[in-house]
Amino acid sequence: MSIHTHSPVLSAGRSRMRAARRGVPAWALGAIVALYMLTVLNRELWTQVHDALAASRGTPGFWLLSVTVCCRLVGNLVLTLALVTWPRIGKPILALLILVAAASAYYADAFGVHLNEEIIQSIFETQRAEALALVTFGSVGWMLAFGVLPAVLVLLVPVRFPPMWRSLGQRVAIVLGAALLMVVPSMLAGRNYVYFERNHRALYEVFNPYAALSGTFHYLQRDVFRPKRSMTPIGTDATLAPQTGDRKRVVVLVVGETARAENQSLQGYGRETNPEMKRAGAIYFSDTWSCGTATTISVPCMFSDMTRAKFDKPVAKSHWNALDVLQHAGVDVFWRDNDEGCKDVCARVPNDDLTNARVAGLCDAEGCFDDVLLTDLPARLARMRSPALLVLHLKGSHGPDYFQRYPAAFNVFGPGCDTGEVQTCTYAQAVASYDNTILYTDHILGRVVDTLKAVPDVDSAMMYLSDHGESLGEHDIYLHGADWDTAPSQQKHVPMLMWLSPGWVRDSAVRLDCMERRRTQPASQDNLFHTLLGFFDVRTTLYKPDLDLLAGCRA
Known part of the structure; x- marks a missing residue:
């Protein structure tokens, strides 16, 4: 066994x-x-x-x-x-x-x-x-x-x-x-x-x-993981030139989102997408190019004193930008946001974020229409001391769900693309919904101009510049963010315009005939830093007149 x-x-x-x-x-x-x-x-x-x-x-x-x-x-x-x-x-x-x-x-x-x-x-x-x-x-x-x-x-x-x-x-x-x-x-x-x-x-x-x-x-x-750099002030010599007269000076800078020049009627586009700015007589710069093809690059770059060719985001992040220099010089600066944040550009100036605001008729669980930035605009401008710069950061034409970027009243061009899966729509439908976002942005700019016009004893100006453009299916490419060197023009050619009140034109001695010639010449987001300094006549060694859009047209 x-x-x-x-x-x-x-x-x-x-x-x-x-x-x-x-x-x-x-x-x-x-x-x-x-x-x-x-x-x-x-x-x-x-x-x-x-x-x-x-x-x-x-x-x-x-x-x-x-x-x-x-x-x-x-x-x-x-x-x-x-x-x-x-x-x-x-x-x-x-x-x-x-x-x-x-x-x-x-x-x-x-x-x-x-x-x-x-x-x-x-x-x-x-x-x-x-x-x-x-x-x-x-x-x-x-x-x-x-x-x-x-x-x-x-x-x-x-x-x-x-x-x-x-x-x-x-x-x-x-x-x-x-x-x-x-x-x-x-x-x-x-x-x-x-x-x-x-x-x-x-x-x-x-x-x-x-x-x-x-x-x-x-x-x-x-x-x-890169070691954090200490903040480096620049333009510490910046001062305001002595002001003649007692008129208040106000500039509203509107930073656009995902707007491309190709679909602007002021650029020659067939659809009337800029009726308000046409009515206002805005100066439209038809040959303007972005610094990047994504907000994370373009917004820090446009406010930096570095040009696109030399831009380095970590360096820019550790240096003052145009808002810091203006605030140091004595300009009252305020940033108001309805997009994806200011990318640290407004970190050292007063600001508020309205992306999660609760305003009846303008906001829901998905966010707010850009009109939310204007709900108390007259009061906001009245509270700011002179000279003042108010920056409005739009949600603009951010995709792919363009149909959610504008109220029903601006659903003018159609039939549109009523889905975030824009690639499933026809090209004509995608363009129609996108054009409605441009029309709505024009409405926002029109409201800003009307608000500034309502205070004739203030010298006022408005400037609009988009951060980058957008592809709507050309060459089977959608959205944005392509490498700048190989990106299609739709992602880099952006709208930029300016409106100046009669008082501003008079007191700053701006020659409008000269601006009419300047608006067709090459421009880019490199111009913003120096144009903002020029708006307020800030004196600093950083200022480069050749990059100030107005410098060559002042009498």
Whole structure:
């Protein structure tokens, strides 16, 4: 008779061994995820690769260049996944990367959005209401089908990891193989690949999940983890020139949002989108260009003394801007916001945020119409001492839900696009709703001018400048935030205009015939800093008359 003893420890060990043998090899899971990302979540990437390579078709070495580009992209992704697929943490990281890649793929495919550093910054710094505007039935359905479901499958599938030393050997082999895949073909392709890489860096902005990971890393490195700089005052020599007469001087600066020059009737657009400014006789600057293609760059840049060519956001963040210099000189400055914040520009001047105000007829759970900025405008201006600068930051034409940016009375051009999934509308519908936002902004500017006109004993001026433009489907691109050098003109060519009261024209000796000539000459957001100083006749070594829009037209 034989007696069999069963050890619980041995039984458990055998069970784990059997389960391990049944599991998918870790390298195989990584390969499956890589294949899924390359084929399903990078459709926009391969479309752009095809278009970029088409320009080189027929040239010597074309096929080697094509192979090199593909090897470089495949090797990059394989290398990334090989470095994260470790026991215990590998599956959660792969699942997270699938979710990130799926979200990136949706917005790249639907809107033509490139995940560059500025877009990543906008994602981190956007307000809740604006973020929720991008959450639509289409995006949720896509994420469930192509993000959540595959991620859950990755988490549920059993994975087999070999012993540590063999696993390390496999990983080293995969990493070396991926590195060779990236390096060797590019060396063989030589300068053909060097030229291609230099001219098509934007491909990496639609490469999922590389684009989101790279953009997030650089954003955190630049804006979050970089040591905080101490605030550096500039223009401390700024003083106001002696004022002649006792008339109060007031300037209202309206900072627009997502308005493009192409859809302004003052620019020559076919629809009458600027009737109020036409009636007011505003001076429209027809050749104006933005500093960036996203609010996070353009707003700090336009108030900085740095030009677009030299602009550095961390440096600008640690230096005074135009508002600080004006306040130091003695101007009464106030900022009023209905958009996504002032991006630290108004951090050291009095300000209020009306994005969550509760004004009947103007505000709801989604936010407020821009009329909220004008609810007590006469009283606000009356309380400010002279000279005064009031800045109004509009929500303007912020997309993609343009139809929510204006009251029903301004639904003039139609039929419009009544959904945040603007890519599902026809181009004509998207443009119609967008034009209604421009018409509503014109109404806001008209109300500002009427308010200033109502006080004839005050020398007053209004200036309007949009932060950046917008793509409405041209070249299958929507929204904004593209790299400035490659962005379409719709995202960079912006409206800028100025209205001067008769008293201001008289007392500042502005020659309107000269301004009529100046308005067609090149201008940009570089002009704002110095034009604001010129408005108030601020004397400082920072002031550059050649960048002051009015300097050459004063008698």
